[in-house]
Amino acid sequence: MLSRTEHRGVCRLLSSVMSGTESHTDREEDYRFLHSMLMEKKLHLLFKIHERLKRFEKRSPVPVQEHAASLASDSLLSVHDAVAQRDFEPTLPPMPDDVLEDDEDSVKIVSLVKTKEPLLFLRALFDYDPNEDPTVPCKDAAVAFKRGDVLQIVCMEDDTWWQACHLGVVNTRAGLIPSQQLHERRVALQRPKALFKPRRVKPPVMEDVDYRAITGIHIAGLRRSFRLGRKSNRSRRWSTGVHSSVCPPTYIEVIPYHKDPQDRHRLVVMVGPNGVGVNELKRRLLISDPDHYGVTVPHTTREKRRQESEGVDYHFVSIHVFEEDILNHRFIEYGRYNGHYYGTSLDSVRRVMAEGKVCLLDVQPGKIKHVYTFEFKPYVVFVKPPRVEELRLTRRRAKFICDDENRNFSQDLFSKRKPKHEHTKHISPMVTGIRSMSCYVTEEDFEDMIDSAETMESQCGHLFDKVMVNGDIAMVFRELKADLKKVSWLLNVGVFPANINSRAGEHITEGQE
Numbered sequence: 364m365l366s367r368t369e370h371r372g373v374c375r376l377l378s379s380v381m382s383g384t385e386s387h388t389d390r391e392e393d394y395r396f397l398h399s400m401l402m403e404k405k406l407h408l409l410f411k412i413h414e415r416l417k418r419f420e421k422r423s424p425v426p427v428q429e430h431a432a433s434l435a436s437d438s439l440l441s442v443h444d445a446v447a448q449r450d451f452e453p454t455l456p457p458m459p460d461d462v463l464e465d466d467e468d469s470v471k472i473v474s475l476v477k478t479k480e481p482l483l484f485l486r487a488l489f490d491y492d493p494n495e496d497p498t499v500p501c502k503d504a505a506v507a508f509k510r511g512d513v514l515q516i517v518c519m520e521d522d523t524w525w526q527a528c529h530l531g532v533v534n535t536r537a538g539l540i541p542s543q544q545l546h547e548r549r550v551a552l553q554r555p556k557a558l559f560k561p562r563r564v565k566p567p568v569m570e571d572v573d574y575r576a577i578t579g580i581h582i583a584g585l586r587r588s589f590r591l592g593r594k595s596n597r598s599r600r601w602s603t604g605v606h607s608s609v610c611p612p613t614y615i616e617v618i619p620y621h622k623d624p625q626d627r628h629r630l631v632v633m634v635g636p637n638g639v640g641v642n643e644l645k646r647r648l649l650i651s652d653p654d655h656y657g658v659t660v661p662h663t664t665r666e667k668r669r670q671e672s673e674g675v676d677y678h679f680v681s682i683h684v685f686e687e688d689i690l691n692h693r694f695i696e697y698g699r700y701n702g703h704y705y706g707t708s709l710d711s712v713r714r715v716m717a718e719g720k721v722c723l724l725d726v727q728p729g730k731i732k733h734v735y736t737f738e739f740k741p742y743v744v745f746v747k748p749p750r751v752e753e754l755r756l757t758r759r760r761a762k763f764i765c766d767d768e769n770r771n772f773s774q775d776l777f778s779k780r781k782p783k784h785e786h787t788k789h790i791s792p793m794v795t796g797i798r799s800m801s802c803y804v805t806e807e808d809f810e811d812m813i814d815s816a817e818t819m820e821s822q823c824g825h826l827f828d829k830v831m832v833n834g835d836i837a838m839v840f841r842e843l844k845a846d847l848k849k850v851s852w853l854l855n856v857g858v859f860p861a862n863i864n865s866r867a868g869e870h871i872t873e874g875q876e
């Protein structure tokens with residue numbers, strides 16, 4: 364901007380120019396042209412530059428270098444040459460020979476070059492509060508966020524501090540956030556402390572070597588899905604040694620996802636520790652809208668019972684067919700119980716989705732990867748327990764219900780629990796003819812649940828789209844239902860495997876995790 368005095372000077376000069384030219388411009392349009400040209404802002408700036416140079420000249424500057432002029436000319440020429448030879452463009456690899464041998468008339472090679480410019484939205488996988496960070500260069504210039512928040516990245520040039528703003532927040536401003544590298548370094552420094560954190564470690568339970576890997580319990584018309592090994596020695600389920608090899612969760616790239624009316628619903632995967640309430644929530648969703656929600660029908664190699672129907676209770680298949688499906692990676696998870704195979708297939712998920720329903724799938728966190736594909740676009744809900752005080756309050760009357768088939772299994776599992784009624788009917792109004800027993804949960808189960816949730820979160824937290832603390836069941840259910848109605852979700856892309864649908868269904872034998 365010109366200063367007031369400079370502006371006044373320029374105006375005076377220009378008006379004198381104008382008055383001087385009046386005698387030479389006899390046409391109105393010439394006059395207008397000259398007027399607009401002389402009043403141009405750029406011209407004023409040129410005057411200003413000229414003024415400055417004149418002032419600089421008066422100081423009789425000495426050349427910094429003797430050859431500055433030739434250097435300037437050299438650099439100018441080298442820039443010229445780079446532009447002329449299009450040197451600034453990325454170098455493409457040579458055309459592969461075999462392509463040229465093909466019968467194709469013409470070949471077009473398209474190369475997508477990713478520059479350093481951020482394209483991304485990131486979902487934060489940890490909480491950050493600049494007020495608690497003594498290393499932040501300026502607290503006011505930093506952005507606080509909670510795990511799960513989606514951040515729009517503005518600049519990633521600095522290795523330590525990136526710039527980002529919250530997505531979808533009105534009047535949001537960009538600010539500093541710790542870079543992935545910085546957060547990883549910090550976690551690595553804290554890790555030794557975490558490793559020495561006292562944890563309850565239980566000795567392995569020998570009976571579990573032959574534990575029943577599968578349940579098939581009716582709960583309100585839905586068969587309990589195969590969380591294989593859920594009932595096993597829980598201290599072993601999340602084996603040690605994983606922490607040391609896994610990078611700490613930092614950020615994950617996400618893309619906006621808008622469901623078109625003709626698109627299938629995304630698969631809803633629900634995970635959580637034993638007894639936290641995953642099935643309870645599934646059951647409530649199903650009852651609330653059976654036309655909208657559906658669950659998978661499992662496969663089994665055991666004999667069909669009188670009261671059961673093919674394709675409703677199970678898909679009854681031969682051992683040969685089942686094993687072939689295992690080899691062809693058709694199962695998300697499978698296992699053996701009492702010498703029979705049980706499993707949840709990818710096709711059973713597809714079937715529910717093809718009916719236009721939201722498929723509710725309940726798997727172990729370790730199996731999420733089998734459905735983490737563009738086909739299923741899973742929305743992963745992690746159900747975690749509240750603090751132990753709230754658990755005690757809310758679960759005082761909660762029971763684990765098992766039918767006859769799983770009674771022995773249940774007795775193994777909950778050996779510490781005292782069965783209240785040996786043979787009571789299921790509380791579910793939709794279940795008939797199944798004798799069941801119920802067991803009260805113990806303090807130890809609560810602790811297990813909390814421990815297990817912590818481990819799941821630290822190991823698979825980056826896969827969770829939604830974390831729900833299951834305290835007040837009515838409230839949690841309302842929140843979940845509202846959440847699942849949202850049409851515009853964000854899809855994690857950072858975790859999609861390169862080879863989609865390649866290998867599903869890891870082999871799990873009895874007692875193996």
Ligand SMILES: Nc1ncnc2c1ncn2[C@@H]1O[C@H](COP(=O)(O)OP(=O)(O)OP(=O)(O)O)[C@@H](O)[C@H]1O
Nearest residue numbers: 637638639640641642643757758761762833834836
């Ligand atoms: N928020 C809650 N408040 C009170 N009771 C609850 C709550 N959530 C679940 N329950 C009860 O806790 C018991 C266990 O719940 P549920 O069967 O859904 O657990 P789960 O996560 O499916 O575990 P598992 O797969 O090991 O059976 C059930 O009796 C259920 O009704």
